[in-house]
Amino acid sequence: MTKNYIELLTDASQKNIDEWLARYPYEKRRSALLPALHVAQDQNGGYLTDNLLQAVADYIDVPKIYAYEAATFYSMFELKPVGRNKVYVCNSVCCMLRGSDDIIEQLKAKLNINLGETTPDGKITLKEVECLAACGGAPAMMVNKTYHENLTSEKIDEILQGLE
Amino acid sequence: MIEIEIDGKKFQVEPGKMIIEVADDAGIRIPRFCYHKKLSIAANCRMCLIEVEKAPKPLPACATPVSDGMVVHTHSARALDAQRSVMEFLLINHPLDCPICDQGGECELQDVAVGYGKDVSRYTEGKRSVKDKDIGSLVATDMTRCIHCTRCVRFGDEVLGVPQLGTIGRGGKTEIATYVEQSLDSVMSGNIIDLCPVGALTSKPFRFQARSWEMEQETNYSPHDCVGSNLHIQQRRQKVLRVAPKENEAINETWLSDRDRFSYLGLLHEDRLAEPLIKQNGEWKTVDWQFALNVAAEGIRKLIDAQGGQKIGAIISPNATTEEMYLLQKMMRALGSQNIDHRTRVTDVSDQKHIGAFPGMGFSIASIEEQSSILLIGSHVTHEQPIIGHRIRKAALQGSSIFAINLENYQFPFDLSDKLIVKPSALVWHLASVAKVLLTKQTNPDSELMAFLADLHVSEEANAFADKLMQFDKGCIFLGEIAQNHPQASAIRYFAELIGKMTNAQVGTLTTGANAAGAWLAGAVPHRSAAQKSVASPGLSAKQMFDAKLPAYLLFNIEPEYDCTHAQTAINALKDASLVVVMTPYVTEAIKEYADVILPIVPFTETSGTYVNVEGKWQHFSGTVKPFGEARPGWKVLRVLSNLLDLENFEFESSLDVLNTLKDSVDGILGGHHNALELPSKMNLPHEGLERITQWPIYRTDNLVRRAYALQENIVNTIPQIYVNNALAKKLACAEGDLIVVSQGQASVTLPLAINDALVDDGVYIPAGFQETATLNELFSPVTIVRS
Ligand code: SF4
Ligand code: FES
Numbered sequence: 001m002t003k004n005y006i007e008l009l010t011d012a013s014q015k016n017i018d019e020w021l022a023r024y025p026y027e028k029r030r031s032a033l034l035p036a037l038h039v040a041q042d043q044n045g046g047y048l049t050d051n052l053l054q055a056v057a058d059y060i061d062v063p064k065i066y067a068y069e070a071a072t073f074y075s076m077f078e079l080k081p082v083g084r085n086k087v088y089v090c091n092s093v094c095c096m097l098r099g100s101d102d103i104i105e106q107l108k109a110k111l112n113i114n115l116g117e118t119t120p121d122g123k124i125t126l127k128e129v130e131c132l133a134a135c136g137g138a139p140a141m142m143v144n145k146t147y148h149e150n151l152t153s154e155k156i157d158e159i160l161q162g163l164e
Numbered sequence: 165m166i167e168i169e170i171d172g173k174k175f176q177v178e179p180g181k182m183i184i185e186v187a188d189d190a191g192i193r194i195p196r197f198c199y200h201k202k203l204s205i206a207a208n209c210r211m212c213l214i215e216v217e218k219a220p221k222p223l224p225a226c227a228t229p230v231s232d233g234m235v236v237h238t239h240s241a242r243a244l245d246a247q248r249s250v251m252e253f254l255l256i257n258h259p260l261d262c263p264i265c266d267q268g269g270e271c272e273l274q275d276v277a278v279g280y281g282k283d284v285s286r287y288t289e290g291k292r293s294v295k296d297k298d299i300g301s302l303v304a305t306d307m308t309r310c311i312h313c314t315r316c317v318r319f320g321d322e323v324l325g326v327p328q329l330g331t332i333g334r335g336g337k338t339e340i341a342t343y344v345e346q347s348l349d350s351v352m353s354g355n356i357i358d359l360c361p362v363g364a365l366t367s368k369p370f371r372f373q374a375r376s377w378e379m380e381q382e383t384n385y386s387p388h389d390c391v392g393s394n395l396h397i398q399q400r401r402q403k404v405l406r407v408a409p410k411e412n413e414a415i416n417e418t419w420l421s422d423r424d425r426f427s428y429l430g431l432l433h434e435d436r437l438a439e440p441l442i443k444q445n446g447e448w449k450t451v452d453w454q455f456a457l458n459v460a461a462e463g464i465r466k467l468i469d470a471q472g473g474q475k476i477g478a479i480i481s482p483n484a485t486t487e488e489m490y491l492l493q494k495m496m497r498a499l500g501s502q503n504i505d506h507r508t509r510v511t512d513v514s515d516q517k518h519i520g521a522f523p524g525m526g527f528s529i530a531s532i533e534e535q536s537s538i539l540l541i542g543s544h545v546t547h548e549q550p551i552i553g554h555r556i557r558k559a560a561l562q563g564s565s566i567f568a569i570n571l572e573n574y575q576f577p578f579d580l581s582d583k584l585i586v587k588p589s590a591l592v593w594h595l596a597s598v599a600k601v602l603l604t605k606q607t608n609p610d611s612e613l614m615a616f617l618a619d620l621h622v623s624e625e626a627n628a629f630a631d632k633l634m635q636f637d638k639g640c641i642f643l644g645e646i647a648q649n650h651p652q653a654s655a656i657r658y659f660a661e662l663i664g665k666m667t668n669a670q671v672g673t674l675t676t677g678a679n680a681a682g683a684w685l686a687g688a689v690p691h692r693s694a695a696q697k698s699v700a701s702p703g704l705s706a707k708q709m710f711d712a713k714l715p716a717y718l719l720f721n722i723e724p725e726y727d728c729t730h731a732q733t734a735i736n737a738l739k740d741a742s743l744v745v746v747m748t749p750y751v752t753e754a755i756k757e758y759a760d761v762i763l764p765i766v767p768f769t770e771t772s773g774t775y776v777n778v779e780g781k782w783q784h785f786s787g788t789v790k791p792f793g794e795a796r797p798g799w800k801v802l803r804v805l806s807n808l809l810d811l812e813n814f815e816f817e818s819s820l821d822v823l824n825t826l827k828d829s830v831d832g833i834l835g836g837h838h839n840a841l842e843l844p845s846k847m848n849l850p851h852e853g854l855e856r857i858t859q860w861p862i863y864r865t866d867n868l869v870r871r872a873y874a875l876q877e878n879i880v881n882t883i884p885q886i887y888v889n890n891a892l893a894k895k896l897a898c899a900e901g902d903l904i905v906v907s908q909g910q911a912s913v914t915l916p917l918a919i920n921d922a923l924v925d926d927g928v929y930i931p932a933g934f935q936e937t938a939t940l941n942e943l944f945s946p947v948t949i950v951r952s
Contacts, residue, residue, distance in 0.1 A: 053343075065330035065343045072332045 005055040013043045017059060030062050033070050037077055046086060046125075047078035075129045083118040083125040085163045088142040092131035098138040103151055104128060110160065124163065166232040171239065177230050184212055184225040187238065194238050195247060195276045197254075197361045198313040199226035202418055204322055209254070209313050211276065213246035214238045222246035244280070251280040257292050257336075258362070259308050266304075267363030270376040273311065294339050299329075300347035301877040302354050302422060303365050310340050310364040316356040323419070324350050325557055325577030340364070347879040351550045351862055354425040358408065358418070369429055369874045370406045382788040383410055385775050386424040387483045387678045387768040388869060391415060391529065391551045392777030393424050397769055397788040404428045404769050404789060414530050415777070421550035422878070423862060423869055428769070430871030435750035437764035438793025448756060453794065457801075460761045461808040463743045464499070467716045473500025477709035479728075480688055481721035482506045482677025483866050484798065485773025486782075487822040489679070489686035490694055491802035491814070492720055498811040502690050502703025503714070506683040508728045509645075509676060509860070509932075511943070513705045515654035515841055516691050517698070522684030522835035523648075524778040525672035527640065533558045536637040537581075539669065540568040541660055542591065543644020546576055547862040549674050549778075552642075553577070567633060569594060571646060571857050572929070573922040582632050584625060585924045588857055588944035590850035592652045595659035597622040601630035602666040613662075616843060636667035643673045645859060649729060649943055655844040671838065675778060677866070682776035685830045695829035710734040716743040720798065721765065723867055725754050731938040732911055747801060749792075750867055754935075764795035767868055771797035772819040780835050784823065851946050854892075856908060857929045858943035864933025884936040885918040886949075887929035893919055896949055903952035906930060911939050914952050 009017070020035040036059065040052045048071055057064035071077040076088070089107065091100050104115070107126055111119050118125040134140035137149025148159055165176045170183070170192055177186050182205070187194050197209040207227035214225045217235040222243060225236075237243055255277065262268040294307040312331065317340065320327045328348050332341045342348065356365050379398040386393040393416035398406040407428045409420035440456030441448050451459075467475065478496050480489060489506065496504045507513065532538070532555040546553030553576070560566050560578035568574075568583045569591065586594045600617040603609045641664050647656045657671075664671045675681065687694035691702035704712055710724075710733050717738060724734040738744050738758035746759040749767050756762070765771075772786040791797065799819050806814040816822045861882035863875040875881060886904050888896070898904060904917045906928060915936060923929055928947055930937050 063327040063343075065327050068341075068343045069330040069332060073334045075334075 005051055006059050008051055008055040009040060009059060010043055013039045014059065017056075021060065029060055030066055032060055033062065033067060034074070036060055037067065037071055041077060046082045046084075047080060049079075075127070078125075081118075083122050085124045085144055086142075087124055087126050088129045088132070089127070090130070090132040090134065090138070090140050090142075091128045092135075094131075094135035094138040095140055100139040103139055103141070103156065106153055106156060110156075124160075166230065168230045168232070168234040168236065170236045179230065179232075181230050182226055183214065183216075183223075183228050183230055183234075183236055186230060187225060187236075192238060194225045195280065196226060197272060197276075197311060198315060200315055200318075200359060202323065203315060203318045203359075206314050206318065209311065210250045211247065211254070213243065213250060215240045215243040215246075248280050248282070251277060252282065252286070254311050255281060255285065256287050257308075258311060259291065259293075261309070265306070265309065265363035266366040266371060267309075267360075268375065271363060272361035292336065297341055298347070299342055300349075300353070300879055301874045302368055302426060303348060303357060304368040304371050306364055306366070307339060307341075309362045311362055312338055312340065313361060314340075315359040315361065316340060316365060319356055319359055320350075323355070323554065324352060326350055328353075329356070349879045351423070351547060351880055352419060352421050352554070354422045355409075355419050367406065369426060373405050374400050379405060381408075382786070384768065384785045384788060385678070385783045386420075387775070388423050388427060388865060389421075389549045389551075389678060390524070390675045390680060390778035391549050392678065392775055392781060392783050393420055393551055394783075395420070395424060397428070399789050402789045404431055414528065415781075416551050419551065419554065422880075423550070423865075423875065426874050427869045427872045429874055430868045431767055431769060432792065433750065433871035435752055435871065436792050436795070437749065437751040437762060438795060440764060440794070441751065441762040443756075443760050453796070453804075456761055456763060457805055457808055460745045460763070461805060463745070463760065464716065464809060467743055468499060471715060474503065474703070475714055476501045476716040476718065477503035477704060477712075477714045478505075478718040478720065479508060479706045479709065479722060479724070480504070480506045480683070481727070481866065482508065482675070482680045482683060483768075483868075484679060484683075484688075484721050485768070485771065485819070486679060486682035486686050486776060486826065487773050487819045488720065488798040488802060489683045489688035490822055490826050491799055491806065491816075492718070493687040493693060494814070495802060495806045495809070495811060496718075497687075497693055497699075498806070499809065502699050502701065503709050504688055504703065505690055505706040505709070506677070506680065506688045508706050508722055508724070509649045509943070510653065510705065511649065511651045511707055511729055512653040515657060515838075516689065516702075516705075518839050518841050519684075520835050520837040520839060521696055521830075521833040522681040522776075522780070523673035523675055524681050524780060524835035525640075525674075526670055526835070526837055527672070528779050529555060529777075532556060532640070533562065534638070535559055535564055535640050537565045537567070537633075537635070537639035537667075537669070539633065539636075539639065539641040539663070540566070540570065541595070541641060541643050541656065542570060542646030542648075542650060543568070543642055543674060544570070544572070544574050544646075544859065545642065545644060545674065546574070548645050548676075552674060565632070565635070567629070569598075571924050571927055572920070575922065582629050584629055587850060587924055587926055588646075588650065588855050589848070591647075591650060592655045592659065592844070593620070593847065593850050594623075594626055595656060595663065596620055596847060597626040598630045598633065599659050599662045599666070601627055602633065602663060605634065606666065613843070616847075620847065633663070633667050636669050639667060639669035641669050641671045643671065645674075645676060646857075646944075648673065648676065649858070651942070651944055652844070652848075654841070657838060658841045658844060661838050661841055672778070676860075678777075679775045681778060681780060681835055682774065684835070685776060685833065686826055694826055696833070710737040713737045713740055715741055717741050717745070719744065719746045719748070721748060721867065723748070723750075723752070723755065725935065725938045726864070726870065726933050727866070729932075729943050730941040731932070732941045735938070747798060748867070749795065750871065763801055764793065765798040765801055766791045766795045770795070771799065773797075773799070774819075774823050780833070782827070784820075854926050854928050854947050854949060856906070856940070856942065856945055856947045857923070857927045858932050859929070860933045861931050864931065870933070882931050883918070884915060884931060884934040886913075886915050887918050887920040887923060888927070889921050889923040889925060890919055891925055892928075893917065896951070898951055905950050905952050906940075906947050907950075908940050908942060908945060908947045911941060913937055913939055
């Protein structure tokens with residue numbers, strides 16, 4: 001018997017996904033995958049599981065491989081447990097020219113973890129990502145859902161301190 | 165038409181074509197990996213870069229439409245430079261492990277690298293490696309070799325309609341994979357082996373068996389379904405090592421079903437019989453041909469002297485060649501018996517005299533795509549004839565409406581406009597209701613018919629279904645396996661024809677086996693001899709022969725315990741008969757229990773012969789390899805046996821001789837139509853309660869497929885279990901895996917329960933083609949279930 005994965009999505013999540021689904025014609029429902037994966041990820045403490053991918057695919061009624069493709073392609077989806085806060089530093093060309101390498105080094109030293117790792121207290125996950133589309137404010141990083149631009153060493157200390 | 169110039173030659177082409185198509189048609193070779201004429205354009209490999217005058221940079225030939233006055237250079241310095249650069253990039257991560265790669269020698273990457281690659285790589289950094297995936301019993305993976313052309317991914321999306329492979333990850337970390345390592349569960353997945361331009365996806369059973377240049381290939385035709393897919397059989401030193409599709413746009417295009425591609429694995433199964441066997445005083449003895457044939461002839465002659473020729477029955481596989489069909493029926497008729505049949509699974513033959521030259525389609529396979537509506541009756545078309553299923557999918561993609569009246573809501577790779585999922589005993593009832601609705605909408609409905617259907621209560625569902633059918637424009641109706649094997653098959657045909665007439669649709673029968681059409685034309689039916697000559701008093705059908713418990717049977721290439729309806733009756737009749745001559749490539753303990761003489765014949769690769777497909781297309785082939793051991797082609801065995809029986813006009817020198825004798829008289833006959841079918845005598849009410857549903861699963865359909873290990877291990881293969889839907893399982897208070905006893909009259913089987921929620925309520929699906937289920941008789945009849 002096939003398991004009903006859809007039940008893994010909370011009522012609120014389902015409602016939220018419905019709203020996204022309503023924005024696309026039925027044949028283009030695959031487009032709702034991205035927002036739906038975000039909804040599922042948010043519901044699950046910031047990361048997706050295999051079963052959740054299946055749940056989202058089933059809910060939108062697309063082949064599950066589509067959900068798997070999207071979740072592995074985009075760096076904002078996490079497939080392993082993460083810390084309470086996600087710090088995503090951009091390291092694409094503009095940010096790199098404006099010193100993102102230094103920023104990454106500073107973060108690594110401060111948090112005492114490597115890229116892709118989570119602090120032992122489960123507070124912060126640090127990750128390098130591709131262009132955040134904030135080139136005008138390079139160097140930039142995204143903390144949870146907030147953008148921080150024109151980063152400096154002081155700004156970073158301040159941001160880190162503000163995290164729960 | 166517009167004019168373009170490629171490499172100095174001018175071409176008149178239709179606007180909208182891509183440069184690569186024009187070049188391909190003209191035989192101008194442009195290197196490519198991602199482009200494939202049957203798939204959408206991805207333009208992701210960039211190998212096809214060419215120079216177009218006035219364009220600022222090289223353009224991909226596969227994705228650049230032609231325009232008037234375009235001047236293209238495929239081999240200019242600029243084009244070559246671009247192609248070489250792309251090649252260099254593609255080889256960065258490719259392992260270049262050609263000596264241990266199965267694709268070596270037939271690899272597009274290798275070929276193009278020879279033409280465009282450098283002999284020394286400038287790349288000194290580390291190469292990436294990718295973990296191999298286990299995607300089932302048919303396709304082996306070496307994903308490090310993948311160049312991410314996405315042909316395999318697009319094939320799943322576009323051709324199969326069941327996306328299974330995808331691109332996982334991004335950039336340099338991209339991989340091709342299934343969802344969290346799943347097996348491919350498609351019946352056409354083997355095609356990705358041909359599509360993959362490198363050695364990333366190769367044939368698992370063929371792994372490390374041979375190099376392509378060591379093999380020779382012959383053209384042959386699929387021996388499993390009525391499509392007649394064209395094959396290349398590849399052999400080395402008289403052993404068949406691989407089967408690949410032979411392109412034929414009118415039939416299988418560039419594709420092959422997995423059954424056609426991998427069934428060769430059963431050719432040299434350990435059951436193959438090398439020498440004739442006879443039973444003497446209860447002991448089996450290996451003897452020479454002369455001796456065995458004399459024993460068989462002697463036995464037949466004695467029986468005829470004692471009881472008359474009409475006491476012998478012959479049953480031939482629907483996969484036998486037309487020549488074999490012809491000779492066997494000729495022999496039977498010369499012996500004074502009309503008991504010859506190839507319809508091993510059919511119960512109801514009451515309307516056989518009304519069937520045209522042969523049951524089939526009166527239209528071409530390719531034209532299925534042009535039908536604006538298609539109605540499937542009792543058909544799991546994608547498993548029964550995968551290639552026709554694919555054509556229907558193409559029709560659906562172009563906007564046709566597809567309807568189905570089935571016993572199970574099959575997962576088709578196309579959407580259904582409407583469906584009726586009904587119990588076996590309600591199938592005729594529903595067809596009649598639909599016909600009734602359509603009739604009432606006619607201006608001058610046939611009054612006799614209206615009176616006949618007067619009491620029929622039409623369900624709302626049927627009403628709505630019929631309404632939608634009314635919109636049929638240029639359509640067709642297909643009768644599938646269940647429609648043909650159903651105990652009321654003639655009534656189903658009647659109402660299908662009636663619906664067809666009122667909706668302007670042609671009725672086609674998708675017959676079982678490779679050569680049902682050939683069987684009818686050659687006279688392997690009890691009521692007509694070769695070339696459609698009706699016989700004065702028809703003989704018995706396959707089922708009737710077993711019901712009649714004849715004293716003598718000739719079996720040709722079948723295993724009744726697996727192949728026949730009412731398997732138990734068949735086995736009992738065979739055991740009680742005084743003479744059973746079995747002509748078979750394979751010998752089993754089951755056969756030894758009822759046979760008296762076993763004559764080793766050969767499968768399709770070791771004989772010459774002809775198949776006639778469902779469109780009526782004759783396809784002749786010659787043997788690819790020598791017969792195994794002392795086994796002999798069936799047509800020769802039949803000819804010599806007839807000679808020994810002193811029958812006249814059996815002096816055929818070759819199978820072509822046989823063919824020509826027959827073909828002259830039947831050439832050009834088209835099948836597919838039914839002539840003046842008769843109204844069923846009465847309408848039975850559907851049964852209350854549980855009913856058996858039976859089908860032959862795709863990899864259990866004939867003696868060759870059943871012995872192909874990779875297909876038996878494949879995830880698509882059905883397991884002998886008792887399948888019911890959730891609601892029924894609940895009602896029975898049974899869970900998946902519980903041992904269940906299903907009884908049908910005196911007979912019963914005990915097997916684990918499995919849930920298939922697509923089944924109709926009260927339907928109990930028990931697959932045929934298994935030892936475990938051969939104790940049951942009726943394919944569709946009431947059953948009772950208890951927990952074991
Ligand atoms: S596995 Fe083969 S067909 Fe699929 S993307 Fe890779 S190279 Fe192309
Ligand atoms: S064949 Fe044109 S880009 Fe791949």
